[in-house]
Amino acid sequence: MTHDGDDVRTFGDVRLERVRENVWEIPREGRMNAPARVFASEQLLEQIADDKTLQQLRNATHLPGVVGRAICMPDGHQGYGFPVGGVAATDAETGCISPGGIGYDINCGVRMMRTNLTYDDVEGREEELVESLFANVPSGLGGGGIVEGDRETIEAILARGVDWALEHGYAVADDLAHCEDEGMRHDADPEAVSQKAKDRGKNQIGSLGSGNHFLEVQRVTDVYRPDVAEAFGLEPDQIVVLIHCGSRGLGHQICSDYLRRIEETHGDLLESLPDKELAAAPAGSALAEEYYGAMCAAINFAWVNRQLIMHRTRRVFERVFDRDWEAMEMELLYDVAHNIGKREVHEVPVNERGQPTAVGDAVDTAERELYVHRKGATRAFPAGRPEVPKAYRDVGQPIIIPGSMGAGSYVLRGGERSLELSFGSTAHGAGRTMSRTQAKNEFWGETVQDELRDQEKIYVKAQSGATVAEEAPGVYKDVDEVVRVSDELGIGDKVARTYPVCNIKG
């Protein structure tokens, strides 16, 4: 990186201009269809200086029909074709949909469940709790879930999401009300999901998986906006449970299937893009519709996955604390997806013909339906949007930002400026600073676990020591800094902070 004065930075061949505090722009040039912006402090910018994040962000502006600007969130890092932490919206009629802009782990996301327990109830019983959770919640690579799905079951889950779980006694009506899209994408098309994807998914229904996925018992340590925290049912010392996982092999297979088919079918569009990994299907094409239907089905699958894990967690708490889950008020606070594409209506810049366009070409704004790609980015709708559940509509949508197993996590609420700045989106986590391979050279799983237990009273149990090393707190960016930038920009406002108590992972 070079400093060309205070207001310009050059990273490789990418030139960034400082717009204001925490806002950097890649101006439109060459074959870019729009400018791009990075939301980052100086400190966070340094962390993406040496990888391909900024080139990938610039590449995303080459997608046909891209509207406004492409955005990179403060936790952004390099991904497949498109940054993790990237947001790009294209016109739903004249744009395109790109699986690389959504990610392999379709509807990777996170849910938080409240309890009325306090840290006093759990302190001293962490070993028992972590062992019981680990024994009862399936985790790790490969198969083995809470439900073994036959053909009919998997089809119903893909079509109906958490509504299927409600019918089968794995959910209560309140769980659906407190989930993004009420736990069901109506556009899901199970017929667009390959048999191979269904076969991979059917013995993984209700399983955490591996990598950065985890289930964590946490305690609330800080409250920043007491009125919003009250609306979310959060207070200091309270025990909450956070579940972070996705659509397992099923979503991965759907992404692979459609990347290959889109590359084969839309070679002309591919030729116009700077990176093959950005392969996209034109809006309105048969493949765009099919991929969207399959992706929505994977979204439903992931919601059922998190729902079954939450259901199992309620049972574990019932046994450990010898009370009904209702008596412990183990209610879903909210469930947010952070790897999705969605048809959403936004107020966007339009040209003299009324077509959505890049910001620089606009003469006016209008409401248009878009394909919003959020990859490693969380929807962050402010108070008033009809998509926000009734219980939270006056304060804004809950946003859950998981940090590393040594750092804790945040609950935010959708900020007043999110629609104007980021298509109603904010960050999704801390963001990695090094590769998994590098992490395994720097850390040893057992040592990490011992230090967390002895120094921080955090109890970690995992299928594999290698996973603990890959996910060591030291491989993540500073989640406090990520959230600070979101809060300062007004896209997601700090509500409360949590600290880990017990963590299980794959």
Place this chain on the structure above:
DNA sequence: ATGTTC
């Protein structure tokens, strides 16, 4: 992220 290399 991922039956951890199509």
